[in-house]
Amino acid sequence: MTDETTGGYPAARLRLLQDDTAAGPARRAALARLTDDWLAALLDRAATEAAVSGIALVAVGGYGRGELSPRSDLDLLLLHNGSADTGAVAKLADHLWYPVWDLGLELDHSVRTPAEARKAARDDLKVQLGLLDARHLGGDPGLTAALRTAAYADWRESAPKRLPELHELCQERAERQGELQFLLEPDLKEAKGGLRDATALRAVAASWLADAPRGGLEDARTRLLDTRDALHLVTGRASDRLSLQEQAQVADALGEPDADALLRRTYEAARTVSYAADVTWREVSRILRARSVRPTLRGLLSGRTAGRGERSPLADGVVELDGEAVLARSARPEHDPVLVLRAAAAAAQAGLPLATHAIRRCATAAAAAPLPEPWPAEAREQLITLLGAGAPTVPVWESLEAEGIVTRLLPEWERVRCRPQRNPVHTWTVDRHLVETAVRASALTRRVHRPDLLLIAALLHDIGKGLPGDHSAAGEPLARDIAARLGFEPRDTAVIGTLVRHHLLLIETATRRDLDDPATVGAVADAVGNAGTLELLHALTEADALATGPAAWSAWRGGLVADLAKRVAARLAGEAEPDTGGTDEPTAEQERLAVEAGRTGGPVLALHTRAEAPAEDGAQEPVGVELLIAVPDQPGVLPAAAGVLALHRLTVRAADLRTLDPIGNGPVLLLTWRVAAEYGSLPDAGRLRADLVRALDGSLDIPARLAERERAYARRARATLAPPPRVTVAPGTSRTATVIEVRAQDAHGLLHRIGRALEGAGVWVRSAHVSTLGANAVDTVYVTRQDGTPLAETEARQLAETVQAALL
Structure with a gap:
């Protein structure tokens, strides 16, 4: 590739991206201008060589908005008026596209006449949305201007049909990608509240049917774009997913103190976009619903127009109107500080959204006349009513939070608002988890x-x-x-x-x-x-x-x-x-197994597959597998049993170990396991028993087999940034035993390693309680000396250190 085709563009682009003083909107705009000039020069040269006129090069999509991130692709449309030979136009296009590809830039391109572009827009909603951001780069500006004018006219004419289609696309994407404001590794573009939603809101505004709440929306979109820019520069690729391993570097690039601060700022931006989208789509639905209703003669005579229904009372100063809870005409929030809580409670109880203009009126009044402290009884009761409304509480609470009312009522809420929870067991941020708990x-x-x-x-x-x-x-x-x-x-x-x-x-x-x-x-x-x-x-x-x-x-x-x-x-x-x-x-089956183990002197197993009892909300819990093992007490039972399960790819979700003496022949260990197959079907109980017998008599080398399995697994597994294991003594929790707590990343053979460490330390495991939450294992073991007495404080501390060392 020659300097003639690049025009010094690669070096200038690299300097711009490496310039620490240029960032944010200014850098995106500068990168777009630099790219504009390069592509315009390419077009002029190519048009001259191909002797083609009546053409225009148009940027669409994000590039059309002049927002070019470091690794964004170039969305380009080559327009021609149809007068030139198609071969010449194709040759011209090649002279444009190949230099872009040669630089390793991603390119989304098309060659069309204005009529073809409009037809493609009618057939494909994404094409139509891209044309709304069309921007002239070079060639005949009249072609671009005419296409833009036609594209906007087509969009506004088709909006009643196209907006529901766009809304459906947004909903499908949200279901597929999740909500950005709650994800530990969010997709900044595709998740709900991301850049795609911000673009959709621009399209709604361009339809002239409705518009999004503007407060903070542009700042939120800028924040998401800045974060994506930093992600592109950190990773060196066109990535929109903010992965865990890259968050610290992105935070540093944006001047955030740590990854949690980065996530919190990102969540705040996403929440603003998501709230604006919810309000906007609700307004779009209301307007389209009103348009679909023909006015009746009775309605015209009574002065009621389509879409403006009757006001139904909900509470003092609150009425329902057009599917929303709004303030009554006589409501005076400046003289009624409880009104905002009364309106929120009434909306949630009725399962209605709380109108944005009602919240803002109340917010303005609350700032001037806050609730007295302590709150009056009515205010407290309205808050309790709001919290007790069930699922409708969530959208009403989010509306209050978006308008700053929650933190005004509860200043302590600011600390937990949008706070991420890095434990993968948690679905929500701290604040949303609190509301979900209510x-x-x-x-x-x-x-x-x-x-x-x-x-x-x-x-x-x-x-x-x-x-x-x-x-x-x-x-x-x-x-x-x-x-x-x-x-x-x-x-x-x-x-x-x-x-x-x-x-x-x-x-x-x-x-x-x-x-x-x-x-x-x-x-x-x-x-x-x-x-x-x-x-x-x-x-x-x-x-x-x-x-x-x-x-x-x-x-x-x-x-x-x-x-x-x-x-x-x-x-x-x-x-x-x-x-x-x-x-x-013990249950009857546990007693039977223990008796059989005591009589035969060997292990006895029972494997059951069953569905859990239905939860209170009627949902069926996942199918669970219970494995019962009874074996005469002897050294090494716990590590042997745990090792056999690991070899058969059974993940231990919970476990309990206890001692029985059912027939007076000596103690029998009873292990109750809740397990799940890592993949594939469950193993045969007979094979489990045979391997357990071999493990107990030493003919099955479990540590060697597990080590081989871990080496094979390590070659396939993606590295995880897990904190190191922590083993502690829980003092004062038992008068008859020493309690050891193990907290670690769940892994193959974890319980086997714990058992081996305890056996090697010469302690007796009186009982064990294993719990797995997501990727985290929390295991509690009650141990004593061989004479049945608790360990001394020094012995207990040394045992904890020994077990921890075995897990590192």
């Missing part, structure tokens, strides 16, 4: 005596995230202060504080502690204090887990929490612990 809690309000306390605790349970230290401990004083400001009595604020402080207590204890140990139940009872708080905590635990994500709750976990709650309730009532059907007594 939604889940609203379905449980019939189970508790104080639903108001449950809903407020659900909204505030993670309010301490973002502060140093344990977020539960940090959140308790914040929750107490907020509850007092809302007007709750001191006794109620104390309950809310306790719920926030201990919102993880039941789930962590039930899945990681031995419920047969009296110290376990006693510790929970001491923390909770009374039956009323326990009732609320049980419901909050379920709501929190359901709102976290599918990996955080199941019928099995729910059963464990219910078992613990019953035991604690009995302790608080001064009664003997109830027969809960939990782990205190």
Whole structure:
């Protein structure tokens, strides 16, 4: 490629991209101008050589908007009036496209007459949207101007038909890509709230039918574009996905302190775009619905026009109009500070969106006349009503948040707003998770005596995230202060504080502690204090887990929490612990297996495939597999069994180990596993038993087989940035054993390595409780010396260090 074809463009482009003083819109515009000049020169030279006239080179799409990111493709349309020979036009096009390809730039190109371009637009919505951003680069400007004029006229004429099609495309893309504001690795362009949606809003505005809320929209779009620019420069490729391994570098390039700050700013931008899109599409639907209704003679005589329905009262100062909750004509938000909460509660209860103009009127009034502190009783009741409305709460809350009302009512909300959660178990950002927890809690309000306390605790349970230290401990004083400001009595604020402080207590204890140990139940009872708080905590635990994500709750976990709650309730009532059907007594099948193992002196297995019980919302839990193993107590049972499962590609989701002596011939270990096949079908129980026998007698070298498997897996697996494992001693949780907690990335043979380390340390595993949440394993093991006594503090610490070293 010669200097004649490049014109020094590559060197100038490289200098511009390497210039740290040029960034953002200025760099995109400069890059577009530089590219414009180069392509215009190419066109002039090519047109002269091919002796072609009546042509124009047009930029469309993002390039047409003059927003050229470092690795963006060039969307080009070569227009010709049809007078030139088609061969000459094709030769001219080759002289344009090949220099672009030679530089390694991505190119989306077409050659058309104006009539052909308009026909292509009628047949393809994406082509029509691209023409709305058409910009002249070279050749005959009249051709470009005429096409632009025709494209806009065609768009406005076809908008009633095309806008629903565009909306459907946006919805399909959102379902496929997810919501940008909640994704740990978002696609900045395709996800909901991304650059595609911002472009769609421009198209809606160009139709003259409706327009998006403009507040902050352009800044949000600029922020997304800046982030994509930095991503292009960091990766050196045309990528729109903000991957985890690149976030720190992108943050540094944008001057953000860390990757979390980058994600938060990105989420804020996406939330602005997403909210604008929701409001705009709602308005488009209303307008198109009104256009489809023919005015009746009665309507004309009464003065009512199509699309302007009757006002139906919803609450004092709030009415329904055209499918939205709006303020009544007599409403005076400047004299009624509770009106915004009343309107929000009424909208959510009716399942309606809250009109944007109503929110903005209330926001202006609230800024001038905020709620007194403590809040009046009506304000508190309206907030509780809003939180208790179920799923319709979410869009109403998002509207309030978009207009700044939530942080005005609850200043502490600003810390959790758009805050990312890097644990993959979590589906939502912190603020959305809190709202989702309230939604889940609203379905449980019939189970508790104080639903108001449950809903407020659900909204505030993670309010301490973002502060140093344990977020539960940090959140308790914040929750107490907020509850007092809302007007709750001191006794109620104390309950809310306790719920926030201990919102993880039941789930962590039930899945990681031995419920047969009296110290376990006693510790929970001491923390909770009374039956009323326990009732609320049980419901909050379920709501929190359901709102976290599918990996955080199941019928099995729910059963464990219910078992613990019953035991604690009995302790608080001064009664003997109830027969809960939990782990205190073996089931008939467990007893049978233990007897058989004691009689034969070898392992006995049972493998069951079953669907979990339906969840409370009616959804069926995934099919689960339960594996029961009974084997006479002997060294190495836990690592052997775990190793065999790993060899057969069974992922352990939960496990429980206990000791029985069913016929008095000596202890039998009973292992209850919840497993899933990594891929393929489940292994045969007979093969599992045969391998377990070989593992126990030493003829099957499990460590060598697992090492071989890990080497093979490492060659195929994508590297993950997982934190190192952490093994700690949980002091004071048992009077009869030492409790070791292991937190690590779930991996092949993890439980086998833990078991081997414990066996090598010469301790006796009294019981074990394994829990896997997404990619994170949390395993709790109760160990003693061989004489059955707990380990000394120094011994316990050394054991934890030994296990941790085995996992590194």
